[in-house]
Amino acid sequence: MADLHLVDIRKKLEMAPTRAGFGKGLVKAGELDENVVAACADLTASVKMDGFAAAFPDRFIEIGVGEQNLVTVGAGLALVGKIPFVSSYAAFSPGRNWEQIKTTICLNDVPVKIVGAHAGLYTGADGATHQMLEDIALMRVMPGMVVMAPCDSVEAEKMTLAMAKDKRPNYMRVAREATPVITTPETPFKIGKAYVFSEGRDVTIIATGTMTFPALEAAESLYKDGIDAEVIHVPTIKPLDEVTILKSVRKTGCVVTVEEAQVNGGLGGAIAELLGENHPVPMKRIGMQDHYGESGTPEELLEHFGLDAKHIRMAAHHVHELKQ
Amino acid sequence: MPFRCIIVSKMGKTYTLVELEEKANTIREDIIRMLEHAGSGHSAGPLGLADIFTALYFAVLRHDPKNPDWEDRDVLLLSNGHTVPVRYATMAEAGYFPKTELLTLRKFGSRLQGHPERLRLPGLETTSGPLGSGLSQGCGMALGFRMDKQLHRHVYVVMGDGELDEGNVWEAAMLAPKYGLNNLTAIVDRNNIQIDGPTESVMPLENLKKKWESFGWHVLEIDGNDIDAVIDACAMARAITEKPVCILAYTIPGKGVDFMEYDFHWHGVPPNHEQAVKALHELRTLGGKIRGEHE
Numbered sequence: 001m002a003d004l005h006l007v008d009i010r011k012k013l014e015m016a017p018t019r020a021g022f023g024k025g026l027v028k029a030g031e032l033d034e035n036v037v038a039a040c041a042d043l044t045a046s047v048k049m050d051g052f053a054a055a056f057p058d059r060f061i062e063i064g065v066g067e068q069n070l071v072t073v074g075a076g077l078a079l080v081g082k083i084p085f086v087s088s089y090a091a092f093s094p095g096r097n098w099e100q101i102k103t104t105i106c107l108n109d110v111p112v113k114i115v116g117a118h119a120g121l122y123t124g125a126d127g128a129t130h131q132m133l134e135d136i137a138l139m140r141v142m143p144g145m146v147v148m149a150p151c152d153s154v155e156a157e158k159m160t161l162a163m164a165k166d167k168r169p170n171y172m173r174v175a176r177e178a179t180p181v182i183t184t185p186e187t188p189f190k191i192g193k194a195y196v197f198s199e200g201r202d203v204t205i206i207a208t209g210t211m212t213f214p215a216l217e218a219a220e221s222l223y224k225d226g227i228d229a230e231v232i233h234v235p236t237i238k239p240l241d242e243v244t245i246l247k248s249v250r251k252t253g254c255v256v257t258v259e260e261a262q263v264n265g266g267l268g269g270a271i272a273e274l275l276g277e278n279h280p281v282p283m284k285r286i287g288m289q290d291h292y293g294e295s296g297t298p299e300e301l302l303e304h305f306g307l308d309a310k311h312i313r314m315a316a317h318h319v320h321e322l323k324q
Numbered sequence: 325m326p327f328r329c330i331i332v333s334k335m336g337k338t339y340t341l342v343e344l345e346e347k348a349n350t351i352r353e354d355i356i357r358m359l360e361h362a363g364s365g366h367s368a369g370p371l372g373l374a375d376i377f378t379a380l381y382f383a384v385l386r387h388d389p390k391n392p393d394w395e396d397r398d399v400l401l402l403s404n405g406h407t408v409p410v411r412y413a414t415m416a417e418a419g420y421f422p423k424t425e426l427l428t429l430r431k432f433g434s435r436l437q438g439h440p441e442r443l444r445l446p447g448l449e450t451t452s453g454p455l456g457s458g459l460s461q462g463c464g465m466a467l468g469f470r471m472d473k474q475l476h477r478h479v480y481v482v483m484g485d486g487e488l489d490e491g492n493v494w495e496a497a498m499l500a501p502k503y504g505l506n507n508l509t510a511i512v513d514r515n516n517i518q519i520d521g522p523t524e525s526v527m528p529l530e531n532l533k534k535k536w537e538s539f540g541w542h543v544l545e546i547d548g549n550d551i552d553a554v555i556d557a558c559a560m561a562r563a564i565t566e567k568p569v570c571i572l573a574y575t576i577p578g579k580g581v582d583f584m585e586y587d588f589h590w591h592g593v594p595p596n597h598e599q600a601v602k603a604l605h606e607l608r609t610l611g612g613k614i615r616g617e618h619e
Contacts, residue, residue: 037471061467061503069495072457076464079450080399082471084464100457100492107451108442 005186009216015178019117021153022174023048025160030056036164039063041070041088047117067093071100078110083164090116090132090173105169106144113163119173120260121293121301131293137265139171140238146170147238149209152181158189177298179210194241200230203316204248207258208234208267215258218312237267254282254319258312263287282322284315334386344551348378352580354413354426356603359594362430368577368590370410372515377414379554389419392447399449399465403458404484405439412436420447456490463499466508479508486518489527500568501540509561510570515577517588541570548573580607
């Protein structure tokens with residue numbers, strides 16, 4: 001897709017974690033708007049807020065290990081006109097502080113920017129307690145919340161800058177490990193928009209976050225199998241770009257969703273809801289199937305839980321057959 | 325505590341202490357009417373807080389009922405949102421909205437939700453009800469004011485004592501002294517009851533003074549049903565600049581209505597018609613000591 005300025009994934013790809021993109025974007029957002037402030041719960045370097053903390057020490061608040069305090073202090077800052085980015089590991093925020101986010105951020109409708117780091121299976125060796133797989137579902141069910149997952153560090157940086165300008169409560173999940181960089185500074189990004197990263201006519205693969213890359217890999221191998229897959233990258237899970245998704249699924253007639261999170265209530269849930277009401281088609285949801293994770297390398301875990309390109313390819317074959 | 329007869333509010337209005345006590349009484353009457361009409365809600369806390377709210381709205385706070393979003397106003401957060409009838413009644417008394425609206429409390433379409441929602445009614449600074457998050461928001465606002473060099477604006481957070489069971493409160497209690505938030509004052513309504521019973525049997529809180537002091541706060545202990553003492557403590561809180569101040573305001577739950585006072589069973593229920601008539605009679609006659617105008 002020339003107009004999307006994507007990287008050719010068949011070449012050697014640069015690797016960078018999405019959290020690093022967030023860190024870069026946050027410093028830029030801080031330079032652009034002095035109302036941008038940040039608060040962290042004892043994980044400043046780990047969630048990549050250290051750059052902001054060094055650049056703007058008077059606008060950085062170290063909360064200590066208290067995630068309920070993290071988001072409610074954030075709400076207070078937003079109530080007096082600040083644009084607070086509040087970050088911890090996703091397992092703790094929004095894992096621990098859901099009610100505070102609902103009452104003090106969403107019901108209040110204040111622009112607090114919640115960044116959940118170390119989300120998904122890419123958290124690897126830390127094990128199930130730290131692999132946040134329920135965050136998309138938790139945040140998606142909350143009225144007023146924008147839910148996002150960048151596909152790479154370049155997009156994470158753009159997403160962070162867009163969040164700083166967005167007036168709504170936002171949630172962004174980022175991953176710990178380095179993942180392939182597949183977009184460029186020229187690749188467009190807008191909150192609420194889905195992007196067709198690879199056009200096709202036989203099956204729609206809808207992916208979010210770090211799973212967009214294996215979805216593109218799967219599309220490459222499917223092409224060799226004689227299946228022309230369309231890959232849609234969904235950086236904004238809520239509000240969902242229904243137009244782009246329905247247009248594609250009406251064309252292809254079958255769909256696979258891919259996410260590094262629980263399919264129940266996650267991207268898979270969102271797409272199932274959309275298609276169930278508008279255009280039911282054969283569908284397979286790739287992601288965590290009502291399981292917790294465990295310790296291991298990201299590669300081992302993605303393979304074990306069926307989240308790699310091989311499984312996406314198999315799922316695409318499956319729905320493609322069901323269609324016929 | 326010094327005793328004053330004349331009180332000059334932050335907004336330059338002058339009241340006698342007796343006038344403020346009458347206002348508190350009127351607010352209590354309105355609370356009884358509102359709760360009876362709503363058929364649900366909390367009685368004990370709002371009645372006990374009437375003197376604190378009278379002191380805040382008619383003497384302590386910089387605020388403008390005609391311009392609730394005034395950019396130089398002080399901020400009052402009500403963390404224990406279930407006591408909001410006292411805030412609604414006081415706001416109406418202060419002229420934020422007509423008193424007739426008070427009877428819409430908890431009704432469909434009302435701006436006076438069962439628990440306060442900022443977006444529904446101008447003058448509410450936040451949305452609350454689920455306990456424990458007000459002090460943290462107060463910290464955030466106080467930090468924001470400091471970043472913006474708006475140190476003339478003060479943040480007051482009213483909390484319940486049962487609410488102190490929430491861990492979130494103590495997370496905030498650690499943060500405020502860390503950042504030396506002297507533009508923040510916590511007011512704890514120490515009425516010793518919560519839904520399940522006396523606080524000390526549900527979950528012992530004492531020694532509260534030592535707890536707050538050990539967290540780095542300057543603690544003032546006052547009679548929270550003494551308007552003059554509340555005004556005085558708030559003035560003292562602003563004068564103390566090296567630490568945030570926590571005012572432990574000892575109040576009588578259900579204050580002003582004899583059959584409600586001290587009884588934890590009145591925490592979360594409204595009076596029925598008969599009880600409301602009895603309560604209003606008592607409030608209007610100083611406990612039967614004088615003849616009411618309505619009689």
